[in-house]
Amino acid sequence: MHLLGAESIGLSYPNRTVLDGVTLGVSAGDRIGIVGRNGDGKSTLMRILSGDIEPDSGRVTARGGTTIGYLRQTDDLPADSTVRSAVVGDVPDHEWASRAHVRDVVSGLLTGTGIDLDARIGDLSGGQRRRTALARLLAGDWGILALDEPTNHLDMTGVRWLAEHIKRRWPAGQGALLVVTHDRWFLDEVSTLTWEVHDAAVDAFEGGYAAYVLQRVERDRQAQAVEAKRQNLMRKELAWLRRGAPARTSKPKFRIDAANALISGEPPVRDTVELVSMATSRLGKDVFELVGAAAAYADAQPVIEPTDWIVGPGDRIGLLGANGAGKSTLINLLTGQLEPSAGRVKRGKTVRTAILDQQLRDLSDIAEDRIRELLARRATEVSTAAGQLTPTQLLERLGLGDVLQSRVKDLSGGQARRLQLLLVLLDEPNVLILDEPTNDMDTDMLAAMEDLLDTWPGTLLVISHDRYFVERVTDDQYAVLGHRLRHLPGGVDEYLRLAGAQEAAATARPGRASGAGDGTVPGTGTSAGQASAAEVRAGEPGLSSAERRRLDKEAKAIARRIDRAEDELAKLDARLAAHDQSDFAGLAALTQERGALAAEKDDLELEWLDLSERLED
Incomplete structure (x- = not known):
């Protein structure tokens, strides 16, 4: 069923044409992800389709009764x-709380992240305002959602939510989504179509981001695209999508054989052995080592509990955690900007650290x-695994070859x-720290x-x-959870x-002190030689070693059963989405089966929590 259309729309500014006959x-x-380079017109297209601005030519038509909810990059929430009131208006709590999707939004974006419903808008941080604006939009009933950078200010948990x-917002075949975002995981997770905005035109591709990458590489190959460098870059990214992210390989709708043929001669994205060898020659064997190191401010609760951690030459580490969890504090410990409140930090003598932070302060003096x-x-040359590169070559590699004559302030x-x-x-630092790059x-x-x-040694x-x-x-991920540093062998999914x-533990035991419900899963500690000292704790008073091992084994078994239940639930959800919506008897049977499985999973989670608390307390 057609909901919204644009016919021969065009929009121009004095210095350029943004859209021409689209x-x-x-x-x-439809679930449509909109991609393209900054300034090519993604947000402009979104604004035209949502009715926020009028095109210079052409027209936009909508099916009668279709409502469009539009999330702009800036909000207009009243400060007082x-x-x-901003999210649900003057509706009494018992009324909006009785609506499942509104309750889900309020919990997922606001109360579940520590935002008080009675807080004044003017007192919120930028990230909290963004969450509130998103919650206000999602609490409404819309036929089409148009979201412009909805993942800004959301952490990984928020993006997944x-x-x-x-x-699950609309039944299969209903509603529509338009989303502009740089978050490629999110695009791949929600999109069934991709629109690429470029050169005043819009090209449509079937599937999410991974499918778009394949089709774009194929299109460029067939046309012997002039932009050979960008073609190779996309081919390399496709190789990573197929080889380095197994969870995505079953999702794209394109032919797997075609993808394999395109990347058959493509090497791995990184030569890890060579990079570690080069890093060792530049750094030696020692980079950072925390020995029982802890961090705290004044008399406040510890931010980082006593931790043992080794960061070696050539390590490529992702540091995860919610906002305020202590990631930056941990970095400050490593770099010496903060002295440990306990323990010590050892730094290699040849370490030269550079930090790329969220601000652009370093550019203000050279604007x-x-x-x-x-x-x-x-410097005239920089060493990489690909050989010596001049500054101009680095500029080209970063896609900045056309700004040589530009001033910094005009970028x-x-x-x-x-x-x-x-x-x-x-x-030429030998340790690079990227903070929200x-x-x-x-x-x-x-x-x-x-x-x-990929070539930086x-x-x-x-x-x-x-x-x-x-x-x-x-190549490796760690998380700061409950003031503890944890290794994540299972990567982001484990986090x-x-x-x-x-x-869940904090919800189940609201009176428990902060940090006690730290999400420690029995038996999933850090790797040998890199464990947090705070994690090595005595178990429940009175438990023998044998009893503790038995409980740990039971907890692991239940965790595996929970994982299997989650997989089965996902399969049932897919069957429900694909099932004939007019077959009410079949839908009822599937729904009943799902309900029973969900109840079983809830019971398993409660049992797991009980075992976890006995092992941790």
């Missing part, structure tokens, strides 16, 4: 209003300089971020930065809520399970 349509059931909410002037004052946000990374690399970057920019980092530490980026550029268990 015709497209949105049908019920409360969160409650949003993806799940969107997937009037031209890029070519900056490069002339810097876009994404260009400024890449220039900041370039200047950091030109100082993906801000203001489109998918092409991110791919270019990832490609460059040094120790890399990344703090980011961008799941795709973390999985793409790091999300631990974070969920921590939240």
Whole structure:
């Protein structure tokens, strides 16, 4: 069923044409991700389709009764209003709480993340305002949701929640989604179609981000695209999608044989052995070592409990955790910006650390300089696994070859971020720390930065809520949970399970002190030689070693049963979505089966929590 259409729409500014003769349509059931370079018109297209602005030419038509909910990049929440009134208006609590989807939104975006419903909007942080604006939109009933960068200010748990909410918001074949975001994991999770905005046109691709990458590479190959460098970059990213992210391989709708043929000669994204060898020659064997190190501010509760941790040459580590969990504090311990409150920190004598943070303060002093002037004052060559590169070659690798004559102040946000990374690399550090490096970057920019980092020979530490980026550029992940540093052999998925268990434990025992319900899963501690000392604790008083081992074994068995139940629930959800919606008897049977399985899973989780608490207390 057609919901929304654009016919020959065009929009121009004095210096360029943004859209020219674009015709497209949105049908019920469409979930459309919109991608393209910054400034190519993604948000403009969204604003035209949602009725926020009028095109210079052409027209936009909507089916009668179709409502569009539009999330802008900036909110218009009244500063004197409360969160409650902004999201649900003057509706009494018992009324909005009786609506399942509103209750889900309030819990998932607000109360579940510590935002008080009675808080004043003007007193909220930028991230809290963003969550409130998103909650206000999602609490409404809309035929079409148009979301412009909805994942900004959301951590990984929040992004996963949003993806799940969107997937279950409408029955199959109903509603429609338009989303602009740089979060490629989110795009792949929710999109069934992808629109690429480029050169005043819009190209449509079937499937999410992974399918889009394949089709784009194939399109470029067949046309012998002029942009050979970008073609190779996409081919490399496709190779990673197929080889390095197994969870995604079953999702794209394109032919797997075609994907394998395209990447048959493509090497792994990184030569890990060579990178570690080069890093060791530059760093020696020692980089950072925490020995019982802890961090606390004044008389406050410890931010990081006593921890043992070794960061070696060539390690590529992703550091995960909720906002305020202590990730930056841990980095400050490593770099010496913060002295430990207990224990000690050992740093290699040859360590040269550079930090790319969320701010652009380093560029303020050179705002009037031209890029070519900056490069002339810097190193003439930089060592990488691909050989020696000049500053100009690095500039090309980062997609900044056309800004040589530009002043720093005239760069876009994404260009400024890449220039900041370039200047950091030109100082030739051997330890690089990236703090939310993906801000203001489109998918092409991110791919270019990832490609460059693949050949950077040094120790890399990344703090980011961008799941795709973390999985793409790091080989090992750790998380700060409940003031403890935990190794994550299972990667981001394990972190999300631990974070969920921590939240469930806190909900089940609201009187428990902060940090006690830290989501520690029995038997899933850190790797040998890298365990947090705070995790090595005595079990329940009075438990013998044999009893403790028995409880630990039971907890692991139950955790495996929970995982199997989750897999079965996912399969049932897929069957429900694909089932004939007119077959009420069949739908009822599937729904009953799902309900029984969900109840069994809930019982298992309660049993697991009980065992966990006995082992931890």
